[in-house]
Amino acid sequence: MTSLAEKLKKADIGKVLENEPLKNHTTLKIGGPADVFVEPKNSESLKVVMAIIKESGVPFRAIGRGSNLLVSDGGIEGVVIKLGDGLNHIERSGSEIRVGGGVSIITLATILAREGYKGLEFAGGIPGSVGGSVFMNAGAHGAEMADIVKEALILFPDGELRWLSNEELGFSYRTSILQEKGGICVEAVLVLEQGSKEEIMASLKKNKDYRRQTQPWNFPCCGSVFRNPLPNYAGQLIESSGLKGTTLGGAQISEMHANFIVNTGDATADDVLNLIALIQEKVLQEKGIQLETEVEIIGRKS
Template identity: 40%
Template sequence: MNQKEIYNKLLPYIEESGLHFDAPMREYTSFRTGGNAALLVEPANLFELFSTVETLNKEKCPFVVMGNGSNTLFRDEGYNGVVVRVGEGIDRIRIEGNVIFAEPGILLSTVSKKAMEHSLTGLEFASGIPGSLGGAIYMNAGAYGGEMKDVVISTASIQRNGMMKDRKVDSINFGYRKSIFQETGEIIIGVKLYLQSGNQEEIKERMKELNAKRNEKQPVSLPSAGSFFKRPQGHFAGRLIEEAGLKGLSVGGARVSPLHAGFIVNEGGATAKDIIDLMKLVQQTVYDKSGVMLNPEVRII
């Protein structure tokens, strides 16, 4: 990929401050490690996002879209393409009665807080999830018995051919940590949620309770991507890892958290290779001991 050529093609649409050569993706992901992207684009609004996608498609340039980077790991070799980061500027929110209209770059925790301020219940589970709304829809994020599929009415997205697509919830094909967007490559640009009316104090108390539980049982002080593995049917990943004697196991600067075996953490200086090697070691050991193959929840690029 010719970074300079793509840069010049994007410059009429994107402010210079939103274009970054050789961008260190460790600064944009919660694992705080990984290689560089040839070019990072940070659109400041939906028009810039549309223009970016249109230009990259026209130039047949490889690109990936990310949000807050809380569930993404870039390999140490980096990414020889364009990373489109959807965040600040594409984060507007509007609430009308029980319906929330929001753009994908807004943090999920912010949406949860706004819902509470409007006495709307159903998003308490999301109050401590660090990702963006778009990323949460992409992977059907969930915690403590709640999932995004429970509150989504519809989405608007850009298809890879540049055409707009509106989807009702039943065509999003939500499953456990999956959605149709993982298959189609559509880029979410708008989300419509429906929540129930509730008691603001009760909602606030529930959020406080869940965040206290998260802070007590999860290694929130260390860089990680949250639960690293998907929950296997009929099992819990953390329990299988612990039963295999892997709690606290480390490879380089990466460690299976001694606090919660379902988390892989960066204890300082971990490379992406350390994390991936530890992942493979955990997968093989758990499979040898239980016959269950663990699959990563984290997107590895």
């Protein structure tokens, strides 16, 4: 990978690191090294990165702010592209907001609420990026990204960049077609309404406060581990199965919310994976329900 890293460095596309620990780039603070880690300085640099990767024929993976992500202890083969501060633009045109995939969804919600834009208050407390939120169709409090996304610029595994409409994105509960196709959201256009700044800010604060009071963000975590098998809720199923607070290695099922697994300080990906397997087995045995993960599990086997 050294020759590829050198080629990327010479292209002056932004940050390029070799064997970068991905625990430095995930909210769970877990993850082995990326062979090559790249953080493009802007969208034009991203296009150059993709051209070099395509020419080299190595696999790649894009990440945002690293929430909703469990990276294996063995790390990730090939190139990891972080859509970070180089893709943090926010442009307004009436009711339409064009925003880079690297923008924090919480930051965006706060900025737009202060300007009187209504429709993103549900994102108060969601710790991901705009790109990741589109990828997962993030949502809370009865609303989700599918409600406000008009279109998104998608980076496909073959290096193609193409705009997809809301319908083409194939949104459903905590999923989009991007998970099936392996596409990454580089940029999105949102459609929001104008409203009362005071009411919007109050709603945003209420959602943020609810998250702080009910979810364990005082520990490294990745957000909800399992999808809710509606009308049931994963956290309730796990808690009623007697698993709340269970610890394996450095990973623990949160004592605050059972659908969260927290890193108590030195957890490995295997610790978390073993807890996930334990939860799935116990809930299936006791409740007859197969829980499916919401967290995305990636990387080479350790």
